[in-house]
Amino acid sequence: MNLVDTAPRTATSPTAALPVATASGIEAWHVESPVVPLIALAFTFEGGAAQDPEGKAGVAQMLARLLDEGAGELSSDAFQERLAARAIEMSFHAGPDSIGGSLKMLVKHADEAIDLLALALAKPRFDADAIERVRAQTIAGLRYQQNDPGVMASRRFFKEAFAGHPYGRPSSGTVESVSAITRDDLVAMHRALIGRGGIKVAAVGAIDGARLADALDRAFGRLDLAAPLKAVPQTAIQDLGRRIVVDIDVPQSVLRFGMGGVPWRDPDFIPAYVLNHVLGGGSFTSRLFQEVREKRGLAYSVGTSLVSHRACSMTWGYTATKNERVGEALTVIAEEIGRLISEGPSDEELQKAKDYLTGSYALGFDTSTKIAHQLVQIAFEGLGMDYIARRNNLVANVTQADIRRAAARTFADGKMLVVAAGRPTDF
Structure with a gap:
């Protein structure tokens, strides 16, 4: 039973969000609700696919897919088994301007969930087998999309609308660019994007402000400050009328x-x-x-x-x-x-x-x-x-x-x- 989707929401009002600040300087918005014994966490870091290196579109999205493919001492299989054993839902995603994720867990498993999130963010392994598996899956998806008129129309639109600009590159990359991505590219992108300086966090559920502050310090407080981002110049659609x-x-x-x-x-x-x-x-x-x-x-x-x-x-x-x-x-x-x-x-x-x-x-x-x-x-x-x-x-x-x-x-x-x-x- 998915508690978060079926429980009444009368005790939770997003307009009642309160700020929470931690000892390490993490700031979050918090909505406390005791309706169900569950906590939902969402977070985002500044910088996304627009930061991909020239000729290697797809690095940010590949990074997002690899963050939970093993971390610290845990291999990919061991990490996923720990999540499954506690019904912890963890996911990551990347867009043009950000990389972020979410965490959903029962209150009784919150400590373990936070520890796993901290590992995924601070110490991803980027093991060779995981990289090649994600690369193969990405390339297979890209090849399949070559027969999808909707995908091809969208890709061509952005290529022409923002020619020469990072927004003109496909966020998921191309077969050629994804094939060229190296472990060093992923490590560099992780260093550039995953840092506590530009993070935005929101938490909703059965957790009070003091415990949330402690959890956020454990999840994000050990991260380094991210490296300076590449400037993304302002732009607008080109070739209107074409x-x-x-x-x-x-x-x-x-x-x-x-x-x-x-x-x-x-x-x-x-x-x-x-x-x-x-x-x-x-x-x-x-x-x-x-x-x-x-x-x-x-x-x-x-x-x-x-x-x-x-x-x-x-x-x-x-x-x-x-x-x-x-x-x-x-x-x-x-x-x-x-x-x-x-x-x-x-x-x-x-x-x-x-x-x-x-x-x-x-x-x-x-x-x-x-x-x-x-x-x-x-x-x-x-x-x-x-x-x-x-x-x-x-x-x-x-x-x-x-x-x-x-x-x-x-x-x-x-x-x-x-x-x-x-x-x-x-x-």
Whole structure:
């Protein structure tokens, strides 16, 4: 039985997060809840795949996959057996700007779980057999993805949108780059990223502040300060207005399209977020869903989202349609963007978007794990511990003037970079 997913959450409120500071200088956000005897921990370090060495894309992701493949005196098998014996869930992940992880454990196994996390972070083994196993798995996945139109469209989009920039490289690497990664590369990346200086931590569950501070010192306090990160220059989508075909012999083309955006840390992010909901982020209620799918039957799914990285932000969209209807689908998408630029949403659309976004926000906090991850993301973005309490008011107060300003910043003149993976006949 998964306690964290089934227990009532009434005793846990993410808006009641409190700061915890440890003797070694680790700072965390803490939500104490005695509802179930479980603790969820989430953490993130500054720096991710954008720090990969030139020609060796995939190092950060490979590092994340190897952190729990043996540590200290424990081989990979021994480490995993210790986790399984206590039902401890430990995972790591890497994105463009960060590497992080999570830990979930029963209170009675918390000490052992924290000790294993400390080993994984401070003393990963990087054994040759583990490296080669993870390398082989990664390469097999990359080769399989070469036949996936969605993956190929996304990869080509980022390659063209951010040509010459770290964001233009595939985070998971290529067959060639992953083949070239050495143990020394992994050790250097570990030294650069895994340090206590830039860590953000959140903990939710049946643990008080004093015990949490002690646990955090044991988990992270022995880490060195990370080495200085490489500067990642600010960038934006290149070649707006360009259309690119990735030739794949399939009856349906997968489309990826993008234009400007607003970073999460920007005051205009919330208006842009509401605007995006109206355009393509609102699932069944969005303009694109109604116009592209419901009225014309051009696609099964279509949508947009805001992407916010440290050095770039954008509006990112997706759909898939028959090769012979690609041009029609793109025309409809462009027309709806144009209407929002010139007319904006109706007052009714705006109010419905705000009602949905405020009413559904709590759904992202229905488990301890979700709360911990949300808090860490908010801390990583520097939005402040009171963001959760402020966020719905920010959404509710968005005006038509705010929407017009956000549209000017994100949509500009409506030009998009578009990549189609397939064989479109009217592109």
